[in-house]
Amino acid sequence: MWSAAALFLLNLISAAVAHEYVLGGLRIVHPWTHATPPGATTGVAYMRLVNTGSVPMRLTGATTPVARRVEIHEMSVAGGVMRMRRVPSLDIGAGATVELKPGGIHLMLVGLNRALQQEDMIPLTLAFANGATVSIDLYAEAIGVGPGHHNH
């Protein structure tokens, strides 16, 4: 009885912490976002895209009910200066892994219509050049905290 409950809880936790989606040969691993301060109008989405298939995939956009639009952005910090540029699409070659992560490529949620709360699951639909779409949920980490840089 208790072990079943524990297992159920564990499943819930792992679903939130390391969830994954599949679209053909493409694995979308642990999509996540940050909780946003009140009044913030932009959010981000990060995830690992693993193309296990033999066909290259091209991410062309995304939509979410929580934002007016979603853009693919590339961020860099060079010489202490943060720069951000919109890119039209993102290629995930056959066999390639592309990491959307802080300090690099991310999806920017432009025009948030509500604050994202920690532990929220935020629906997002990814669209690809071949016409395929996949609906995923972003797990909202605390403001400024991401998997891998938990502040101890």
Add this chain to the structure above:
Amino acid sequence: MRAARLVALTAVSLLIALALIARLGVWDALFPPSTPSFGASIVKPFALTDTNGRKVTEHDMLGRPAVVFFGFTYCPEVCPTTLADLTNWLGELGPDADRLTVFFVTVDPARDTPTELGKYLASFDPRIRGLTGNAADIDGIAKAFGIYYQRVEIEGGGYTMDHTASILLLDPSGHLVGTISYQEAKDAAVAKLKRLLRAGGA
């Protein structure tokens, strides 16, 4: 005749190349904005507004060690991450951090009004004071501090800001004594803040 055409053609190509360099930000990449050197006195007279609408001048930045970060509230990653880090570090320092002056200066005063900035900063350590002002005043303090910022239009509407992502550390007399880079390890950052407090003659 032929030579004249060649000259004209060369001139046009040069102009196009220069325009491209300016457009792509290659110039800034080749010649990054000059950061003041350590030890330089960077606090010049300024008049900005905090999130309660109060006037803040250089006198509020002097007399105690200061931690200054430039950003904007529409910033999706660097600013909330840095403010969350700062909150964490100030928490680690505890009451000692009360002896620091901590400012978050917007580089996007058009959108970051005192009210908007106040709402945004409510998620972070209350010792972080938000500063905004008119475009000229923001430009003045950014220049004095060696902060690069640039409005970048986003295709399809709206804009974002490129900006210096480092945190500046100032001694009580307004000299730049250190920086903390984006995503610097917590231990290193806290050590720098402790050193700053000690140098502040605590």
